[in-house]
Structures are given as structure tokens and as C-alpha cells.
Amino acid sequence: MSDLLTGSAATPKELGFTFPAEWHPHRATWLTFPHNDASWQGERLGKMRPQYLEFIKTISLGEQVGIVANDEKLKGYISEALDGVGVDLSKIEFVVKPTNDAWCRDHGPAFLINKNSGEKMIVDWGHNAWGGKYPPYDDDNRTPAAIAAHLGLPLTSPGIIMEGGAVEFNGAGSVLTSKSCLLNLNRNPHLNQGQIEEFLCNFYGVEQVLWVEGGIEGDDTDGHIDDTTRFVNEDTIVAAVEHDPHDDNYGILQTNLSMLKAMRLVNGKQLNIIELPMPKAVIIDDFRTPGSYANFLICNAGVIVPVFENPNDAVAIDILEKAFPDRKVIPLKATEIIWGQGSFHCLSQQEPLV
Incomplete structure (x- = not known):
């Protein structure tokens, strides 16, 4: 593991690296296994575990699953639990290191591919638990470096706060994000919008940044894009709507x-927009959770979509099956996971295959 840019003025973009679209084939998907009361207090952690294990099992049908485990004891528990639900343990690999919370999309590594050489690298953005809301977060902030060391990949650290759930890519030069999150003063108060766009372009290897306004109720991230707007191909998005x-x-x-x-892509084309309904409000113990069908994960096995035993589940699945005609759409129950204020996409970070 090394800092790719040490002694160099070149950025990942200048070196030919880019963040591929999520539908690019995966070598693995990375998760940070939940083990404390950080997001699921008390009995909630035990209640969400079966849904989380089913999520791992489904991903493992098409690719490796990398799991960051807090310690060797937890690693042993995970192996036993996965074996108990029929997971092929040869599809599981571990990095054992201290962790704080489970949201690997946000504190995990960002994997880039070099379009010329096929090399892979990691960008290690800073993580401050969504504007300092949930300390401590220092162990999670060290996760990208630990995974880079495990894989023997170079990494670079831009030195600013960024979260994987805040950005959405089409693999053709565009990144979508939200003003309410990335322009929030609890992230990078020393940077203006233009400077943030420069970091995104240089360290994700994209050509343009497209901005929506904000996010949904119950989302404590200040409006992550992965609850509202997702690319399904280079010029088509699903956009969450409330009727x-x-x-x-x-x-x-x-x-x-x-x-x-009103947006135009790098090639000048308008977005093809597929409206995706929100679930009827997912309220648990008088708490409005950020339930959203847009928080799906595209993996080799298919498109894993959170469902909530909700009247709109079937409507959303039908829309997504039409949006992904060449992929299997796999609805998985997230009724307990969503209490932690995130779902399948928030929990995971894909590693592309090269």
C-alpha cells in the first residue's frame, strides 16, 4: 500500500483513473459488520441481523463479500452465523480491525480503475460521521487504508470529508450529488461549491457535477443522493417521487x-427519468425512517432492493424490473435494517473487477 500521488502533482483523473458505474462487474462488495449500539440500540441489533445475513448471502451468490470485523471474536461469530444460513464461506474474506458503525458506503474505500492500464486504486476520503453527529468515528475513518493494505492497492487521501452515499455515478463522466449534504457547513466549511466540484472531478475522475437540492425525511446524512436519485444506465435515472x-x-x-x-449530460443529452414512488411513510415506534426503494445495490447477482411490507413495494419492484431488463431484481426485507436510518446501498461499497 502506498500513496499513489506522493511526490506527484498529478491527480487520479490526470493519471487516467475513474470511478466506474455500479453496474460494472464486481470482484467483491465490502461491508462493515454491525456489532454495537451505534445504529441499532438494544434488541434492535439482534432483530436486524437475520435481514443483514440474508443480504450477505444474496451478494455472495455472484461475487466475493469482504467483511470488516471489529475483532477476532466477531469474525468467528460472523463465520458461524453465515455458515448457519447456508453461505459458501469461500466467498467471504475478512479484514479484522476496530470499527465504530456499519455504514461502509460512507466510511469505506472508493475504488477507481485506470481506463488505460486496468490498474485499481483506492481514494481515502475523510469521514466525520455525517457532520460530527455520531462520535467516535476514528476507527471507521481508518477503514479505507486497512482495506488497501489487505488488497495491496495504492491509495490517496484528498484531505476533505466525503461520503459514498452522497455521490452517484453514470460511468460516463457524470456524478450526481445534493446541495443539502455536500454544501453543508458541517462537512468542509472552508470549501465553496466550485472547490468541492474540483475535488470530485479530480479524485473521482469525472467531467461534471450535477446537483439536486436535498434529501428525504428521516435521513440523518443531510440528504444523501442514494435515497433519491440513482443511475440505471449512462443516461437514465430513477428519481424518487412522493405522490x-x-x-x-x-x-x-x-x-x-x-x-x-433541466440537466444535460456531458454529451449534451437530457436525462431519461423514470419516476420511482416512495413507500408509504415507514414509521417504526413513532419514528419516520428514511425508507426508500432507491437505496438498492447493483451487484453481480442482481439488483437488491429494500422492501418494507408496504403498499408500494410491488409497484416499485415492477418499475425497477422494467428499468433493469437485463438484471434480476431481488427484493429483500429491510423492515428492521431501516430503523438504523439506512438500507442496503448505505451498508455496502462495491469493488470493481479488473
Whole structure:
């Protein structure tokens, strides 16, 4: 493991690296196994575990699953639990290191591929637990370096806060993000919008940054894009919409939709927009969770979509099956996972195959 840019003025983009779209074939998907009360307090952690294990099992049908385990004892528990639900343990690999929370999309490594040489590298963005909301987070912040060491990959550290759930890529030069998150003063108050765009372009290897306004109720990340707007191919997105004008999500999702309709991609094309309904409000113990069908994970086995025993589950699955005609859409229950204020995409970070 080394800093690829040590002694060099070149950025990953200048060196030919880019962040591939999520539908690029994966070597593995990385997870940080939940083990304490950080996101699921008390009995909630035990209740979500079966759904989490089913998630791992489903990913493992098509690729390796890398799991960051807090210690050797937890590694042993995970192996036993996965074996108990029928997972092929040869598909599982571990990095054992201290961890704080489970949201690997945000604190995990960002994998880039060199379009010329086929080499792979890791970008180690800073992590401050969504604006310092949930300390401590220093162990999670060390996760990218640990995975880089495990894989023998070079990495570079831009030195600013960035979260994987805040950015969405089409693999053709565009990244989508939200103003409410990346322009929030609890992330990088010393940077303006233009400077943040420069970091995104240089360290993700993209050509343009497209901005929506904000995120949904119950999302404690200040509005991550992976709950609202996702690419399904280079020029097509699914955009979360709320049809009830009295719902708290109606206004912001209509604003986002208007902004998406005005966007142009690098090639000048408009986005093809597929409207994806929100679930009826997913409320647990009087708490409005950020339930969203947009928080799916595209992996080799298919598209893993969170469902909530909700009236809109079947409608959303039908829309996503049409949006992904060449992939299997796999609905998995997330009724307990969502209490932690995130779902399958938030929990995972893909490693591309080269």
C-alpha cells in the first residue's frame, strides 16, 4: 500500500483513473459488520441481523463479500452465523480491525480503475460521521487504508470529508450529488461549491457535477443522493417521487425532479427519468425512517432492493424490473435494517473487477 500521488502533482483523473458505474462487474462488495449500539440500540441489533445475513448471502451468490470485523471474536461469530444460513464461506474474506458503525458506503474505500492500464486504486476520503453527529468515528475513518493494505492497492487521501452515499455515478463522466449534504457547513466549511466540484472531478475522475437540492425525511446524512436519485444506465435515472402533496417529502422531491429535468449530460443529452414512488411513510415506534426503494445495490447477482411490507413495494419492484431488463431484481426485507436510518446501498461499497 502506498500513496499513489506522493511526490506527484498529478491527480487520479490526470493519471487516467475513474470511478466506474455500479453496474460494472464486481470482484467483491465490502461491508462493515454491525456489532454495537451505534445504529441499532438494544434488541434492535439482534432483530436486524437475520435481514443483514440474508443480504450477505444474496451478494455472495455472484461475487466475493469482504467483511470488516471489529475483532477476532466477531469474525468467528460472523463465520458461524453465515455458515448457519447456508453461505459458501469461500466467498467471504475478512479484514479484522476496530470499527465504530456499519455504514461502509460512507466510511469505506472508493475504488477507481485506470481506463488505460486496468490498474485499481483506492481514494481515502475523510469521514466525520455525517457532520460530527455520531462520535467516535476514528476507527471507521481508518477503514479505507486497512482495506488497501489487505488488497495491496495504492491509495490517496484528498484531505476533505466525503461520503459514498452522497455521490452517484453514470460511468460516463457524470456524478450526481445534493446541495443539502455536500454544501453543508458541517462537512468542509472552508470549501465553496466550485472547490468541492474540483475535488470530485479530480479524485473521482469525472467531467461534471450535477446537483439536486436535498434529501428525504428521516435521513440523518443531510440528504444523501442514494435515497433519491440513482443511475440505471449512462443516461437514465430513477428519481424518487412522493405522490401525496401532504407528505413531508413531496416538496423536496418535486424540486429535485424539476432540477433533474433541466440537466444535460456531458454529451449534451437530457436525462431519461423514470419516476420511482416512495413507500408509504415507514414509521417504526413513532419514528419516520428514511425508507426508500432507491437505496438498492447493483451487484453481480442482481439488483437488491429494500422492501418494507408496504403498499408500494410491488409497484416499485415492477418499475425497477422494467428499468433493469437485463438484471434480476431481488427484493429483500429491510423492515428492521431501516430503523438504523439506512438500507442496503448505505451498508455496502462495491469493488470493481479488473
